[in-house]
Amino acid sequence: MSISTVSVLSDLLEALPHLRPQLYFKASLTALSHAMEDQVLASNSDRPLLIASFQRERYYRQEAHRYRRLAQRTDQVYVLSALETDFANASGFYETIAFDLEDALSQEWHLIVIGKQYATCLVCRERFMNAGKKKPSLPNNFDVDPSRQFEGIWTSDRQVAFKAAELLLERVLSYRPELSNKVEQARAFFGINRPNKRKSAKNTSKAPEQGFSNIDPNPFVQRLVTYLQAGQYKLLKAYGAIAEQELKERLVNSITAAIRRGSTGGQPLYPQEILKVAVEELGQALSACRCLIYRAGITDETATISHEYLNSAVTSVTGQALPLEEHLLFQAAVQQQESIYIADTHADERIANSAALQAIVNRFFIRSWLIVPVTYQHRLLGMIELHHCGAVPHQWQVNEVGLVEAIATQVGAALIQAEAYANLEDLNQQLEALDRTRSNLIAITGHELRTPLSTIQVCLESLATEPDMPLELRQVMLNTALADSERMRKLVQDFLTLSSLESGQVQWHVESLSLEECVELALSRTRTRTASESQPKIITQLPEHLPLIRADGDWLVEVISKLLDNAGKFTPPQGQIAIEAHSNGDRMVEVTVADNGRGIEPNRLEVVFDRFYQEEGSLRRTVGGTGLGLAICRQIVNGWGGQIWAESDGKDRGSKFHFTIPTAINIG
Incomplete structure (x- = not known):
């Protein structure tokens, strides 16, 4: 195996000097390569030769599922990639060739597709702004940078594709010489030149087979158009995300302002008032048929619905008890600490298999359902629910779920703040508990110390005043005194240990x-x-x-x-x-x-x-x-x-x- 420092693009331009490389952005090359691959997938009878070279293994991993599908169309698939983790030379669904990071292939991106009636090739190398360096360093996240540029050749010229295939097959054999028979079969079948037997440019490849010029370009063109449309969609989506973020911030700020406006005497709102403000603001912002916020703990069996917003002629459920123990969606939201949303309750398996959920859906006339837990530092404080009750299901959007989650976070923080000011009674109870602990300490200490001390005293007095006491009885007295002294030692040691642990001195x-x-x-x-x-x-x-x-x-x-x-x-x-x-x-x-x-x-x-x-x-x-x-x-x-x-x-x-x-x- 020899590591080549000469790029495939340089060899191709030297062999075919009439070629002129062009500049491409990464997004364009992705669209071109996917279109070339989809042309193979669209073919039912042709079994082409396909050679792909990736700069890094991580880029190959993003496309590995596509190459499994391509391998179902042909057995002549070769994938080259620089080793990073576990990419290796192997013969599985297709041939994989792991090249060294020092190889010039690590700076290039190639895809060659040669069929009996068509051929396309993409041969390019990356252009770096710091190209003066011998080995430019690549940032870990440069694969997601749309400004990356490549120079190279993309063409459906069969002569160019054959020459590129010849160069890449040479690289394949340099790393995996055991594939020589398989590569020889590909060369013979498609008429690709062997190394060291170069012909003039006009004789580089065989004459095109009959019907080569009549290939249907529709699959390729349609795929390319799809990627162009996808790029436009991503741009519109980015503008939409900005607008959604603005809406989220405006709503969060409005709820915060409403909570502050409701404060009196420098004290925050009580929890019930916080929930009332939040349910109104959230229900109006999302135009749901019904918005509910209710308090619930992780061990509660039922919750009473005390805050509701109605936006249409639907039945009010204020004051009704909501069973939680068999409420599978509630339990899932609590355990996963995540939102649960259902577009159509009539088609959801969880609801179809749960009599308790079916009862809630029928009682509340829910068609589309969103459940978001209100938590603070992993403590469950309550739940926010949004219902759509119309005949047409509502498809929950990511921005809607994110907005409700942001409000849930705001509500959770406000509830904790309000509870902090309402915990004086709890503090008094803790003081009472400390007083009871002090009383217990005095009682237990008095009992645990007085009893063994009395026993020890009796035993020692008996030994001192009864010199004629039998030896067996003397031993009993000594053992009793020793046992009770050990009991006292344990008591003192436990007190000291607990005191050190509680004071943080350990x-x-x-x-x-x-x-x-x-x-x-x-x-x-x-x-x-x-x-x-x-x-x-x-x-x-x-x-x-x-x-x-x-x-x-x-x-x-x-x-x-x-x-x-x-x-x-x-x-x-x-x-x-x-x-x-x-x-x-x-x-x-x-x-x-x-x-x-x-x-x-x-x-x-x-x-x-x-x-x-x-x-x-x-x-x-x-x-x-x-x-x-x-x-x-x-x-x-x-x-x-x-x-x-x-x-x-x-x-x-x-x-x-x-x-x-x-x-x-x-x-x-």
């Missing part, structure tokens, strides 16, 4: 770790602490190919240990605890500690992570602990950007604690 030592090793360390720690106790069986079910995780190893072991301790407290000795893990598809590994013990009531799944929480009450429990373990776990998991939550089917039905850890590729 220094995280993040590194790439194997989850399996951390689980083994946690199991070893648990077995050491409970060696003398009867504990449920612990099994691990970790996949072999889990990705490495990114976390602080010591704190991760602490989380797993505390979850195992918690499960062991509420699971009978004959029960079982399982540790599982899997990748959840979001660059996170999800770890689950499951038991078949006492379980958790559904209304307590969130509060179990609160400080000092104990299922049986802080001062009347049958198991040890301070109620700080799960609170510590939550602080640690939140510290590395993960989540932790609990699941349970109810009392005596076991529980599952899940938490997530970032994988090693998730943190740069």
